[in-house]
Amino acid sequence: MERDKDSRAYDPSALEPRWQERWEAEGLYRSDAEPGRPKHYALTMLPYPSGDLHIGHWYAISPSDARARFMRMRGFNVVFPMGFDAFGLPAENAAIKRNIHPKEWTWANIERMRGQLRRMGTMIDWRREAVSCDPEYYRWTQWFFMQFFLADLAYRKRAAVDWCPSCNTTLAREQVIGDDRRCERCDTPVIRKELAQWFFRTTRYAEELLEFSGIDWPERVRTLQERWIGRSEGAQVTFHTEQGEPFEIFTTRPDTLWGATFMVLAPEHPLVAKLTSDDRRAEVEAYVEKAVRQTDIQRETADKEKTGVFTGGYAVNPVNGERIPVWIADYVLMSYGTGAIMAVPAHDQRDFEFTRKYGLEIRPVIQKNGEELPDPADMQEAMSHEGSMINSGPLTGTPADQVYEKVVAFLEEKGYGKGSVNFRLRDWLISRQRYWGAPIPIVYCPEHGAVPVPEDQLPVLLPDDIEWLPTGESPLKLHPTWRQTRCPVCGGPAERETDTMDTFMCSSWYHLRYLSPRYDGGPFDPVEYRYWMPIDTYTGGIEHATMHLIYTRFFHKALRDIGIVQGDEPMTQLRNQGIILGEDSEKMSKSRGNVVAPDDLLNRYGADTVRAYLMFFARWDQGGPWNSRGIEGASRWLRRVWSLYMEPAEEATAESENTEAVVRLRRKLHQTLRQVTRDFDAFQFNTVVAALMELLNEMSQARSQGAAGSEAWEEAKDIYVRMLAPVAPHIAEELWRSLGHERSVHLQPWPEVDEEAARDEEITLVVQINGKLRDRVSVPVGISQEEARERALATEGAQRFLEGKTVRNVIVVPGRLVNIVAT
RNA sequence: GCGAAAGUGGCGGAACUGGUAUACGCGCUAGACUUAGGAUCUAGUCCCGAGAGAUCGGGUUGGGGGUUCGAGUCCCCCCUUUCGCACCA
Numbered sequence: 001m002e003r004d005k006d007s008r009a010y011d012p013s014a015l016e017p018r019w020q021e022r023w024e025a026e027g028l029y030r031s032d033a034e035p036g037r038p039k040h041y042a043l044t045m046l047p048y049p050s051g052d053l054h055i056g057h058w059y060a061i062s063p064s065d066a067r068a069r070f071m072r073m074r075g076f077n078v079v080f081p082m083g084f085d086a087f088g089l090p091a092e093n094a095a096i097k098r099n100i101h102p103k104e105w106t107w108a109n110i111e112r113m114r115g116q117l118r119r120m121g122t123m124i125d126w127r128r129e130a131v132s133c134d135p136e137y138y139r140w141t142q143w144f145f146m147q148f149f150l151a152d153l154a155y156r157k158r159a160a161v162d163w164c165p166s167c168n169t170t171l172a173r174e175q176v177i178g179d180d181r182r183c184e185r186c187d188t189p190v191i192r193k194e195l196a197q198w199f200f201r202t203t204r205y206a207e208e209l210l211e212f213s214g215i216d217w218p219e220r221v222r223t224l225q226e227r228w229i230g231r232s233e234g235a236q237v238t239f240h241t242e243q244g245e246p247f248e249i250f251t252t253r254p255d256t257l258w259g260a261t262f263m264v265l266a267p268e269h270p271l272v273a274k275l276t277s278d279d280r281r282a283e284v285e286a287y288v289e290k291a292v293r294q295t296d297i298q299r300e301t302a303d304k305e306k307t308g309v310f311t312g313g314y315a316v317n318p319v320n321g322e323r324i325p326v327w328i329a330d331y332v333l334m335s336y337g338t339g340a341i342m343a344v345p346a347h348d349q350r351d352f353e354f355t356r357k358y359g360l361e362i363r364p365v366i367q368k369n370g371e372e373l374p375d376p377a378d379m380q381e382a383m384s385h386e387g388s389m390i391n392s393g394p395l396t397g398t399p400a401d402q403v404y405e406k407v408v409a410f411l412e413e414k415g416y417g418k419g420s421v422n423f424r425l426r427d428w429l430i431s432r433q434r435y436w437g438a439p440i441p442i443v444y445c446p447e448h449g450a451v452p453v454p455e456d457q458l459p460v461l462l463p464d465d466i467e468w469l470p471t472g473e474s475p476l477k478l479h480p481t482w483r484q485t486r487c488p489v490c491g492g493p494a495e496r497e498t499d500t501m502d503t504f505m506c507s508s509w510y511h512l513r514y515l516s517p518r519y520d521g522g523p524f525d526p527v528e529y530r531y532w533m534p535i536d537t538y539t540g541g542i543e544h545a546t547m548h549l550i551y552t553r554f555f556h557k558a559l560r561d562i563g564i565v566q567g568d569e570p571m572t573q574l575r576n577q578g579i580i581l582g583e584d585s586e587k588m589s590k591s592r593g594n595v596v597a598p599d600d601l602l603n604r605y606g607a608d609t610v611r612a613y614l615m616f617f618a619r620w621d622q623g624g625p626w627n628s629r630g631i632e633g634a635s636r637w638l639r640r641v642w643s644l645y646m647e648p649a650e651e652a653t654a655e656s657e658n659t660e661a662v663v664r665l666r667r668k669l670h671q672t673l674r675q676v677t678r679d680f681d682a683f684q685f686n687t688v689v690a691a692l693m694e695l696l697n698e699m700s701q702a703r704s705q706g707a708a709g710s711e712a713w714e715e716a717k718d719i720y721v722r723m724l725a726p727v728a729p730h731i732a733e734e735l736w737r738s739l740g741h742e743r744s745v746h747l748q749p750w751p752e753v754d755e756e757a758a759r760d761e762e763i764t765l766v767v768q769i770n771g772k773l774r775d776r777v778s779v780p781v782g783i784s785q786e787e788a789r790e791r792a793l794a795t796e797g798a799q800r801f802l803e804g805k806t807v808r809n810v811i812v813v814p815g816r817l818v819n820i821v822a823t
Numbered sequence: 824g825c826g827a828a829a830g831u832g833g834c835g836g837a838a839c840u841g842g843u844a845u846a847c848g849c850g851c852u853a854g855a856c857u858u859a860g861g862a863u864c865u866a867g868u869c870c871c872g873a874g875a876g877a878u879c880g881g882g883u884u885g886g887g888g889g890u891u892c893g894a895g896u897c898c899c900c901c902c903u904u905u906c907g908c909a910c911c912a
Contacts, residue, residue, distance in 0.1 A: 178909090220907090223827060227908060234912080251912060264912090306910075329910095336911045343912090350910060424911055545907085616848070617835060622828095627835065632861095633848045639863090678839085687837070690847035697847090766843045771893045773843060811892050816842050821892050 010642035012606025016730040020118060028744055029123040031079040033531035040076035041532045042068035043511055043571070045540030045548070049084045049109035053116040055588070055596040055626070056541075059580050062611045063620055063685050064539040065122040069726035070680040071537075072123070073750040079532060081514035082117060082124040084110050086133035087437045088503045089167055089185060095436075096468050102436040103464065106133055116599070121607045121729050123746070130513040132506035137513060138438035139459035140523035141506050144559075145430075145441055146452045151562050153201045154430075156450060160268070160334075161429055163193040168473070169433045170197060172502060173426050174228075174547045192292075198440060198499065199427040202554045206231065206423040208568075209553055216573040218621075224545040230424025235408055237417035239263065239342070242314040242323065247271055250337035250422050253347060254411065255403035257319045258392040259365035260342035263326045264308065264354070266334040267291040275326055277312025284309055284328065291330045306331050306354045317342070318416040320393055329354065337422050345382065352382035365391050369400075428551065430502045435466060435475045437500030445487035445494040454488050460496070474498055507548055508555035511535055511570065529565070538571040541579070549574070575683050578623025585625040596626050608728035609635045615685035615727060637693050638731055641724065644699060645717065645735045661705040662712045663761075668698040669716045670758035673751055676723050685727075692723060719751045766817035767792045769801045785812040792818035 023029060033039075044064040047057055065080060072078040084106075091102035098105075110131060117124065130137055148154040162171045162181070166188035175184040182189050202209075206229050212222050234252035241247070249263070265272055267288045276284045287309045308329030315326050331350060332341055345355035346364040355362055362376035368387040389398045398406045411417040431440065439460045441453035453460055463482045466475035476482060476498040487494040509523065515532050516525035556570040581587060582594025589595065601610050613634035618624035672695040679688045699716055707713050717739060725732040725745045736745035760781055765788060767775040775797025779788065789810050792798060802822055809821040 220827065224907065227826070230908095230911065232911070249912080253912080331910045331912090333911070341912045348912070350912075353910095422911080542906090613848095619836080624835065627849070630835065630849050636863095637848085643863095675839095686835095687847080690837070693847055764843075768842085768893075771842095771891095776843070809892065811842095813842055813893095817893090819842080819892050 008646045010639050010646075010731070012608060012730065013603070015734050016119070016121060016607050019730045019733050020121060023744070023746075024118075026744075028746060029080075029125050030127060031077060031125050033528055034077050035531055037077045038075065039532055040068070040071045040078045040537075041511075041535045042071060042078055042080045043514075043535045043538050044080075044082075045538075045544065046083045046085050046507065046510055047113065048088060048090070049086050049106055049113055050090055051109050051112070053113050053120075053598060055580050055598050055601075058120065058598050058610060059614050059623070060540060060577050061117070061122065062120055063577065063615050063683075064537075065120070065124075066611065066615060066685065066726040067537065067539075067680060067683065069123055069729065069746065070750070072746070073722065073725065073748060075749060078123070079125060079128065079514075080123050081128040081130075082122075082126070083128075083130040083510055083514060083517075084113070084132065085503060085507050085510070086110065086131050087138075087500075087506055089169075089434065089436070092434060092436045101464070101466075103133070106436075119602060119607060121611070123729075128514045128517055130510055130517045132438075132503070132510065133436070135459045135461055136518070138506065140513065141438045141501065141509070142441040142453070142458050142460060143455065143523060144509060144555075145438075145501065145505070146455065146458075147562055147564065148200060148558060149442075149452050151558070153204070153558050154198060155201070156196055156198050158194065158196045160192045160194050161197055162190045163195075164188055164190050167434075170195065170429060170431055172429045172504070172547075174550070195431075197429055197431040198442075198497075199429055200554070200558075202428045202550070203423060203425055205554050205557050206425045207421075208557060209425075209550065211568075215569050215571070217571075218542075218574060218576060221542060221545045221549065221574060221576065224542075225550055228425065228546040228550065232422045232424075233404075234420060234422065235411055235417050236338070236420035237318065237342070237411060239315045239318060239340075241271065241275055241326070242316065243274075245271065245274065247315075247340055248338045248417075249340045249342050250420060251342060253344065254407040254417075255389055255392075255395075255398070256344040256347045256365055257317070257342065257407065258389070258395075259344040259346050259363045260317055260322075260324060261345060261355070261361040261363055262324050262343045263315050264329045264332045264341050264343050264351075265311075265326060266332040266339040267328050267330055268334040269328070269332075269339045271340075272311065272328055275311045275313030280310060280312035284311055287328060306350065306357060308354060308358070310358075318414070319410075325360075327354075327358075335426065336424065346376065346379070347382055347384065349382040349384065352379070363391070365389060428502075428554070430505055431499040432502055433474045433477075433499055435462070435500065437503060438506060439476070440497040440499050440501055442497040443485055443487060443494045444497065445489060445492060447492060448487055448489045450497075451488050451494070457488070474500075476500070504548055504551045508552045509559075511552075512565075523564075533565070534567055534569060535571040537573045537575065539575050539577065542576040575621065577620050578618065580623050581625040583626050583628060596628075601631065605631060605635050606730070608731045609638055612638065612689055612727050616689035618686065620683055620685050634689075637689075637696065638728060640700070641696055641720075642731065642735070644696065644703070645721075645738060659707070661702050661707045662710050665698065665702040665707050665716055666712045666754070666757040667760065668695060669712075669719060670754045673719060673723065674753045674758060677750070677753070680726070689727060692720070692727070695720065721745055722748055722751050763815055765792060767795050767798050768817060768819040769798065769822060771819060774798055774801050781815065785814060788812050788814070788818055792820065 042064065044061055068078050068080040086106050091106045094100055094105045095102045132138065145154060162173065162176045164171055164183040164186065166186045167183060171183060171190060176190050177184050180189060209229055210226055210231060232252050234250060235254035236248050236250050237254065237257065238246050238248055272284065272288065306329060308327045311326050311328060313326045314323045317324055332339065343351040343354065345351040345360065345362045347366055362379060364373045364383065366383065366387040367373060367390045368385045386400045388400050389395050389403055395406060395410060408419040439462060441458060441460045443451050443453060445451055463479055466479060468475055469478055483496045483498060485494055485496050486492065512524040515528035519525040552570055556565060557568065559565045560568065582592060584594050586592055586594060598610065609631065613631040616634055617627065617630055672691050675691045676688050721732050721736045722745060729746065732745050762778050763781055765777050765779045766773060767777060775795040777791055777795050779791055789812055798820060805822040807820055807822045811819040
């Protein structure tokens with residue numbers, strides 16, 4: 001007897017592994033392309049194999065898994081694959097610190113994390129796993145590089161690039177964070193270095209990347225990308241130095257051309273040396289040196305006061321032939337536009353501040369609807385408003401709404417310049433001076449220059465026998481033989497590129513490799529591609545908004561143009577989960593000691609409880625602080641569900657199937673089903689769980705009222721387990737089998753709402769007097785407005801408050817309330 | 824500075840297109856069962872006031888104003904928090 005009781009207790013630590021093994025053995029979650037059957041590609045961002053799965057991984061993956069399971073039950077052929085973004089710096093750091101080979105460290109971590117992922121109880125189809133450091137994977141990463149190279153989308157350029165002195169590598173612009181320009185990974189302030197590096201022409205796609213129609217992405221991500229890409233419309237205008245040498249400037253305000261009173265070049269601008277007069281040379285050179293050194297150390301953050309020096313040189317304004325002085329200043333950036341500007345202090349705040357400091361001329365040329373122009377000497381700030389042009393030669397009088405097109409037409413006609421669009425986005429720097437990455441498949445031949453490694457020689461394998469010397473240089477560079485090779489063109493001696501690729505390169509296409517990870521004839525099997533792509537829902541953190549999510553879109557569009565993939569976008573729908581903070585509401589970190597270890601939770605509560613709590617405790621897209629007592633609620637819920645099914649039910653006492661308890665149960669059941677379906681659809685997981693908790697409360701009550709044993713009761717038990725299955729797959733499976741089913745609950749269809757049963761027979765009509773709640777009355781659904789009005793007026797509460805008042809108006813909202821306006 | 828999002832009980836959070844604010848859970852209070860319980864079950868729990876009581880009245884969604892029969896929800900102003908960008912010409 002005692003034994004029996006024990007065997008019925010809810011014990012996730014026994015039940016969960018048992019079902020995981022069985023599902024695995026039965027291949028329950030294998031998904032194969034079935035042309036003709038509706039598919040759903042659910043993808044969640046792949047983890048970096050750092051060692052242990054942390055709670056953030058659980059938060060990203062398990063609700064995504066629940067959503068994928070829901071879609072599967074709704075009849076879609078769902079694929080939910082997983083892999084590892086396995087190249088990258090931590091592996092090398094571990095290697096240096098602990099003398100383990102990065103490969104060994106990475107694969108050991110992958111092994112451990114695979115086990116942890118399995119214990120989460122996901123529907124991952126492990127046959128589709130892809131690992132980016134596997135030569136069979138990076139062979140294709142290199143192949144893509146070659147495609148880009150051949151399509152003129154990859155190029156090598158010597159340029160000042162951001163360098164992290166701690167990671168000993170260059171960084172993409174996206175990986176440099178904040179105004180003090182720190183390394184995204186290690187927080188070290190970056191420095192500038194002049195190096196020859198490989199770039200991808202992401203800027204070619206700047207315009208198209210701003211287009212989001214047809215994809216369902218969060219507003220927030222779209223805005224972040226738009227701002228990152230930073231499109232500005234304006235004009236490019238050619239000025240000349242006094243000596244006749246042309247140089248271009250970009251401006252968004254070509255209508256202020258007549259107001260240019262000086263020019264500013266970036267200190268690194270190539271024309272600086274030529275323009276500088278002999279008497280100014282010493283000062284200019286000192287400023288340039290200081291500016292360069294400043295960026296070399298660290299940009300000043302607080303002090304934003306503009307500085308600059310006069311070069312002694314002059315330029316000629318093409319529109320009026322005026323001779324204006326040329327300055328250099330570090331507020332003009334070489335990396336944006338042309339590195340040169342015309343300064344219009346009257347209408348640009350930065351130029352204004354500079355002018356005030358150095359005593360240059362201010363000349364207003366835009367007049368706001370007839371307002372009088374201020375005396376430049378009295379101006380406190382630049383006039384940024386729009387208006388009609390004055391003091392502007394032939395264009396004087398042009399009204400505000402025509403300035404742009406008129407000026408551009410004028411510039412083009414005279415050959416002074418042209419309308420132009422500038423982007424903040426820069427080309428993607430993909431070279432990394434590190435070992436643990438996919439080698440850039442390029443060979444340098446003294447005869448033929450940079451030559452791509454032929455396809456049949458891919459992958460260019462990383463050598464295993466490497467050594468770290470304290471120089472901080474990549475072991476590939478120091479390897480005795482690896483660099484030496486033959487030129488693919490002439491067969492002569494040549495050298496390999498020793499840089500490897502940014503790991504964002506690997507993660508830009510992993511969703512394609514999942515489709516056919518062992519396919520040999522290309523990066524992916526086109527048959528699989530045609531069936532599964534595009535990705536229907538992509539889930540992951542918002543921190544990738546301007547990195548991975550721009551790169552992967554660029555990648556897809558570039559491959560489309562090369563003819564390798566189809567469609568304009570790789571991911572149709574994107575959803576972001578929030579971040580779980582520590583119990584102290586601070587970001588989790590080892591140093592704070594507020595890290596939540598999922599393995600401990602798993603051992604204590606089981607995967608189903610952890611999954612349920614993660615879905616329940618906050619809005620998924622917001623996240624929030626962890627609460628170690630809160631999870632008890634999820635645990636209690638599942639235990640209560642368990643006992644509802646496993647404890648012997650009382651005999652049914654309900655005399656018919658239409659007792660009030662039964663009708664109410666069915667109504668609540670189908671209303672819950674409707675809500676759960678809708679909320680799953682909308683990624684609102686917290687209310688999915690809340691609704692299931694509510695329904696459980698209703699079912700407990702119905703049981704105590706004798707509904708157990710009725711048909712409705714059995715229906716409720718059936719539907720409840722199905723709704724539970726995506727949230728808590730193990731307990732749901734156990735309960736489902738306990739109901740006598742042979743086939744897994746995870747192969748069952750999602751139940752259909754019985755609208756008839758869900759419909760309320762009676763509703764509570766709210767009675768308001770002048771907008772204040774005064775009474776409630778229960779009325780049949782669908783009564784006439786007139787009847788509702790009568791019933792409301794007859795209520796005690798209405799009577800009491802209407803005494804001595806005159807009814808002025810009665811508003812009836814069918815099915816909801818009656819508001820009586822009285823004075 | 825610019826941009827975005829968000830401010831609801833002691834806490835996490837609900838509230839579909841303007842229509843019963845505070846669902847669900849945590850915590851707390853009381854009781855039951857227990858040798859015991861940080862187990863389980865039952866009842867209660869926004870605030871203020873009145874009442875022995877069932878109840879009754881008033882107030883409440885960061886603050887102020889507005890639109891409306893009616894505002895957590897819409898509009899305007901302000902405050903706070905979080906995030907992103909940061910001299911982008």
